Amino acid sequence: MEYSMTEVPSRTQKIKKQVVAGFVVFRRTSEGVKFLLLYRRGNYWNFPKGHFEQGENSFSTALRETEEETGLKKSELRIIPGFRAHERFSFTSGRERIHDTVILYLAETHQPMIRISPREHSGYAWFSYADAIKTLGLKYIGTRRVLKEACEFLRRKSHSHPPSPAVPPPANLRQTSRRTGNHGR
Known part of the structure; x- marks a missing residue:
């Protein structure tokens, strides 16, 4: 494993490897695909x-x-077969240097509203591909790469699958309220 000068772990820093998994979730709207x-x-x-x-x-x-x-149940997701992407990144947490491998699948939903877990997240948004790339910025290169792979995969598959009915888009960002327990509704 190679490290840049800023990534060299100190002798007292533990190195931990972990694997996590999730979904790139999208929905189709009158304005196009939103992630x-x-x-x-x-x-x-x-x-x-x-x-x-x-x-x-x-x-x-x-x-x-x-x-x-997100509150999205399996029955609210249409799993897109054939897509599996990996993202790898490292970060420091306390005295540990953590190397994450993320396995991501692709799924479509028709649900514009989700219920985020306020313990883990403070908001969510449905982004066009271009807006998602801008929002992720230069810092999250791996996430941007996975998003690009998902978008290209959907473009290739669009010839074999008719588009889903359009769902009106919600406000771009839904904030949660700790006082009311509103989870993005």
Whole structure:
């Protein structure tokens, strides 16, 4: 493994590898395809994803985490077969250097409103591909790459699948309220 000068772990820093799984969720609107990004405090946008529990495979983890973080049940998702992408990144948490591998699947929903978990996220938005890329900025290159792969995959598949009925888009960002317990509704 190579490290840049800013990424060299100190001798006291533990290195931890973990694998998480989730979904790139999209919906079709009158304005085109919109991708779901969840907002975590600290200016961090990403897909619904999370850690494996004992006995789970990556797909069951992705389904469980997506439901926990968005309220979207398996019955509200149309899984798009043939798509599986990986994102890898590293970050420091306390005295640990964590190397994450994220396994992402692709799913469509017709639900414009989701219920975020206020413990994990403070908002969400449905973005066009171009707006999602701008929002992710230069910092999240891996997430941008996965989004690009998903968008290209959908373009290739669009010839074999008719578009879903349009759903009117909601306001771009739904904030949660701690006092009322409103989870993005």
